[in-house]
Amino acid sequence: MGGSGGGDPGRARRGPFRPGQLIPTRARLEARVLARIFRIADILAIAAFAVTVTVESHPVAAALWAITTLIGLRALGGYAFPRKQTLARHLGEVALALGAGLLAAAVALVPPGNVDTVTVWTLLVAAGALAALHGVWWSVIARGRSQGRLTPNIVVVGATANAERLIDAAMRTGEVNVLGVFDDRLDRAPENIMGVPVLGDTTALLDHRIMPYVDRVVIAVQSTAQSRVRQLVEKLGVLPNPLNLFIDVGGPADDDAAVARIAAGGENELSGTSASARHAWLKRAQDLVVTLAGLLVAGPVMLIVAVAVKLDSPGPIFFRQRRHGFNNEEILVWKFRSMRHEMADAQAARQISANDDRVTKVGKFIRKTSLDELPQLFNVLRGEMSIVGPRPHAIGMKTGGVESAKLVAEYAHRHRMKPGLTGWAAIKGSRGPVDTPESVRLRVALDVEYIERQSFWLDLYVIVMTIPCLLGDRSAVR
Template sequence: MLAQSRSSGAPRAHPQRGPFRPGQLIPARARLETRALAQAFRLFDALVMATLCVIAASLTPRTTSQLSAVVPFALSAAVLLLALYCLNAYAFTHRETLARHLLRVTAAIGASALIGTTLPLVMDSSWRLEGETLWVLLAAPSVLLGLHAAWWTIIARGRSQGRLTPNVVVVGATANAQHLVEAAMRTGEINILGIFDDRLERAPNEVLGVPVLGDTSALIDHRIMPYVDRVVIAVTSTAETRVQALVSKLEVLPNPLSLFIDVGRDADRDAAVSRIADAAIAELSGAKIDARKAFVKRLQDLVVTLAGLVVAAPVMAIVAVTVRLDSPGPIFFRQRRHGFNNEEILVWKFRSMRHDMTDTALRLQVSADDDRVTRVGKFIRKTSLDELPQLFNVLRGEMSIVGPRPHAIGMKTGDVESAKLVAQYAHRHRMKPGVTGWAAIKGSRGPVDTPELVRERVALDVDYIERQSFWLDLYIIVMTIPCLLGDRSTVR
């Protein structure tokens, strides 16, 4: 049964953290996928086994034929890797102990050893294992068991730190929500951080220990949302009008939105939890998550950033000195801006304004001939050299080389907060902010001081998020410098 509900819809205080709350909340951008890590482990195992096979074959006495020296080792390694896969040695299920995991690995080693000892005798009766070859083959099981003990430890530690288990919040303190919480407790594949309900006056204080944190209006601006990977609506799917109203209200969120459909059986509920963890449940809104594409983008960011820092280091040193000599104050300007999933990040720039006139909240955007901008500041803003320190934000994983430009929190267009002018404004936070972006090379640079400019910027950012690819990012990176140098009119 659900806990007794309150009659008041007032905000609630929740000292309890709930049964799923990890010791430390990790931003959604820093979350890793167990499946992606397991694929990396599998590839590493294959490389190690291939290396051991080459070493063993090279040490085999040349009294045997070349074919009989290589084939047994190669086939044994192939059988080993296939057995590891078939025995789910890369599943790393939540409740599996280290001993049970190593038992799977040992079984795979046994299957491989059987092939490795019988096949050579069939191929060549004179074949013998001796000397260094024997020692290499005897060492292989220990190496593999050691690797898998390390893999299991990495996965277990990642889960305990909150880096591998997706965080979700549930909308609807319903019986469906209770079934979802029960399934999550059984499987351990997701962390349910809290529950929100559009009918708060009827909602309980908690569902099986998971606190009800407020209504759906509170959800939109709640401080927990940057740590949330997915919002799951647990309202009965047959209540179509209520579901549609919730989707319409919550689609402004940058977080992916899904619907949990309860079919009444524990096995199906557990499978639904697995689909939520793998981001393969019925999508209602939000950017589609592609772990491979995200990995490629992060790799591209690191390569471009490290190369950029090497090339730009002398320029950055000169800019730092001139900023310091031009006007009193610090070299760097730091400002809180919105990142992925509305996370607050501290963005670094070279200071281009007088220190005593700096507007950290960006309530007043820069205008032409702004007397707050220093002499050096005018030059580095015009050439975008003031943005170079953001390469360190990219290294930290807070930003990307290409993405929507990060706007200051509470930035205003006229007397109105910019985020209030466009219903889809938060959609631009469905991807990490970028040092450059699609909007930048399409002419939407500098201040957005009219509602029309805000709408144009958001439209270009959302268009980029929907089309993002490695090649589009590469095109934007290549086009950034000529676009900046060819634009003398934009205020920056």
């Protein structure tokens, strides 16, 4: 186990993995998804050049060049983008694939009368263009990794020899960033393990400010300590972050493979809700399409509401409130102001009630029709929210004088997905304030049910049902 190292003390506290900028987990991308996009772009570019050569009456040469180049790029790892691969090495592999493609085309052009200058130059330009594209692809991946957008962040529970194995594997492979270690036996724990700082005990982990940037919590106690693992899962299961177990079996190659699976979300997952990259991209695309359409339709209405709010009472048009987002990230949610400015309650210490004296005349109407929520379309555009998801609650919101998050053990589970403009709970009748312990439990239960069932079609159903549910509900206090 490592102790404190020399060199820059600030660097020692931050650890060897800490990226220059911490990126919220909602903004994390997967290199393999980008690689698929790059491959599709390559196929389109190769097809365009092949058509050009075919038009010049060399269909066989075009087909051989295109097929051989694509097979070569795939076989030589042109879309693998290993973490420690240099640009020169990547372009070298690409050059081999391009060379094989040109050689295949040359075979078709060898018979007398088949060779012409235009075809040769077209294929050479195509090869140069593809090499340039791969220079761009490599740069995008390298920049994303340097910014922390492509490498998952984890924290480790257990300052053990097992944790040291995990960190050693992470250093070899570069598959994950290990931001810190937590251990309940701080009196026996070192200041750091191989440079990764020990940040506190598991109680500190639950509310640590670094957690919105953590993709996974990895338990690294000895795999034989089953009772200890169960205790940790029970305690840490309240977190929105997925939990994984690192098993100390095998040698360095097995450790490297386990870390790669943890990075991909497939290694001994103990809790949390896994969402594939495909589902995440599909949901984001759905959000953008619906939001842009919504802004186009609701733009004039938003302008009228803004003018009405300004004329109705003194104060700003918008009300901004810090709320919990994905993985407990703090986000600034926008609404049209519906209360008197001097009586605004950013912490939601007092929830809305019927005939609330804080609400303005215009505020009553826009709250009743939910028009006050329309500015949250901009939160969706920024990627902080989705169209459909658990409604974001104010940080520190209270129910009956007690912080709402403390009334339900699974409260943070609703943060395993981006908050939504509307949601499953909303169309099932759980709208407005959660002013009793029972209403908090119902809201959380419905939110968790949605997270477990979430799909493209369920989201469409919620979107379609939102308007009739709002118009048909005259009893909910909003």
